[in-house]
Amino acid sequence: MDDPRWLNETEMAAWRGFVAATNLVARRLERQLKEDAGLSHTQYEILVQLSAAPGGSLRMTDLADRLITSKSGLTYQVTQLEKAGLVARRSCPSDVRGVFAEITDHGWEVLRAAAPGHVAAVREALIDVLTPAQLAALAESLGTVSDRLRAADS
Amino acid sequence: MDDPRWLNETEMAAWRGFVAATNLVARRLERQLKEDAGLSHTQYEILVQLSAAPGGSLRMTDLADRLITSKSGLTYQVTQLEKAGLVARRSCPSDVRGVFAEITDHGWEVLRAAAPGHVAAVREALIDVLTPAQLAALAESLGTVSDRLRAADS
DNA sequence: ACTGCAAGGTTCAAATTTGAACTACAGGTC
C-alpha cells in the first residue's frame, strides 16, 4: 500500500458531505419515526418492503437483501414487529426451512398512519432542499454506487 | 397531515439511492477498517478529527459536534480508545468541567497505518465510481443538505 | 455573595447490532 492516492479537494468534499449527510439524515428520520409512529427506521423499512411485495410477504432472506442488515438483525426486528402484531411469520410451503414475513392488517394501518409524516420528514431533510436537477444527478450517482456495491457483495 | 405530497419517480429514486448507498458504504468501510486496522469507523473518525485539530486535541463537545454521535456514545468510544492507548484525556485549564481528548503518538501511528487502506476503500466504494462532474455535484448537494440539518439542529 | 439555570461529561439500564456458531433441511453427485 505504498504511495496512496489521497483525495483531492472535490473528492474530499464529496466524501465529507456524504458522511455528514448520511449520519444527520439518519438521525433525523430515526427520531421522527420513533416519536410520531413508535417505529425505528429499520422497522419502517421492513413494513414498506412487505407492503410493496406481492401478497404482502417476503422470505426472510429476500427481506434481508432489500434492507441492508445482517440476518440476525432482521430476525430480531421481525420478532419485535411480530410481538407488536404488525407482522406475522408463516412457513414456506415449498421449502420447510423458509420463513415468510407477512404484514398484518394492523401493520398496514400503522404504515399508512406513519407514511405521511415520514415522507414529509424526508422532503424536509433531503428532497426539498435540492433542485430537480440536483435530485436527478443524485439519483443517478447513488444508484450507480449502490449497484456496484451490491454486485461486489454477491 | 392530509393530502401529503408523495415522492415522484426521480425523488423516490434519489431517496432509495441515498438509503441504499448510505448503508452499503457504511457497512463496507466498517468491515474494511475493522479487518485492516482494528478500528470502528467512529473510532477512525475520532482520530482523524483529533489529528486535524491544533495540538491534536479537542474538547469532548467539539468532537461530538464534528462526529455525529450522542455525547454518551462519544464518552464510550473515547474510553475505548483511551484503553487502547490511542487517545488520552486531559482536563481543561480554563474550565474545570471541560475535558480534552488528545491523540497520542501511538494514535498517530495507528492512524497513519490505517489511512492508506481506508482511502483506497473510500475510492473503491464511492469516489472512483463517479465522474469528476458527478463528484462535484454530489459534494455540493450533500454539503447543502448537511449544512441545513446542522443549522436545524442548533 | 446568593439564586437559578444552563452547559460539560459521565453513568446507567435498556434496546439494538453484529458475527460466529448451530440446527435443520435442500440439492446434486456417485
Next chain:
DNA sequence: GACCTGTAGTTCAAATTTGAACCTTGCAGT
C-alpha cells in the same frame, strides 16, 4: 440410497448506541 456441500433462520454472547438521570461547575442577574 448414502454422502457432501450449501442454504435458511435462529440463537448466543459481546460490543455498541441511545436517551434520560445525574453531578459539577460556569455565569448572569440581582
